[in-house]
Amino acid sequence: ALHSLDDYLNNTVKENNLPALISLVVYDQKIVWSGTYGLRDPFSASSPPPSLSDVVAVASITKLLTDIMLYQTIRTPLSSLSSSSSPSYAGRTLSLDDPIELYLPEFKIKNPYSSLNTRSGITLRQLASHTSGLPRDIPCFHKQTAPCNQTEIFTLLRNMYLLRAPYQRPHYSNLGVALLGRALETVAGTAYEDYVMKNILYPLNMTSSGFNVSHFSSRMLVGVARNASTGQEVPATPRDEGWGTPAGR
DSSP states (O other): OHHHHHHHHHHHHHHTTOSEEEEEEEETTEEEEEEEEEOSSTTOTTOOOOOTTOBOOOGGGHHHHHHHHHHHHTTOBSTTOGGGOSGGGTTOBOOTTSBGGGTOTTOOOBOTTGGGOOSSSOBHHHHHTTOSOOOSSOTTTTOSSSOOOHHHHHHHHTTOBOSSOTTTSOOOOHHHHHHHHHHHHHHHTSOHHHHHIIIIIGGGTOTTOOSOGGGTGGGBOOOEEEOTTTOOEEEOOOOOOGGGGGGOO
């Protein structure tokens, strides 16, 4: 069966002109088979194939780490939060149904569906389940020089609108998951990236995973991007996602 899988993947890479592919079969926490295909650098004919030690960007799989962080912090006392001084939150722990403004009071967005929504604000549950109604992408997500900071993003959001009524139907949102991660870091008392490294990745012995692209640049597979002007395929330039890191992309 594994020989057939190898033939299938090898043909798939060739037929679809894929730059590279790494495949694993895991059983009972052990790698029982692996296969690598294509080129580590598709722009170099002399490039070797990829290896299991190469690093790749996992993009939106990062959202799973944000959800794990939410699970781990769900019972964190709010007493240490500056925004929890309201008597209504005294003695409480973090709840899925807490409004995001409890943790990020600067967050504002226009809600044209307010008359249809009986809930009080966008909650952590809605952010995690993609039912907040927020736009898909982070404002200035495609900024070329450097990712925007939180102040810039919140300033832009004040003049933006929800695209759907909250908690009515799913609408995929990188912005929503990024907000969730940045809200949770106020609970953790440390940066999202540091929390995930210390409490999720390191305990799983995932020492080749992280958020700082420069730490892995020499081990990363060369990705393929398309020049917007010419349509020509060019090497992708990996970069840190900045404020949007909790969402990947």
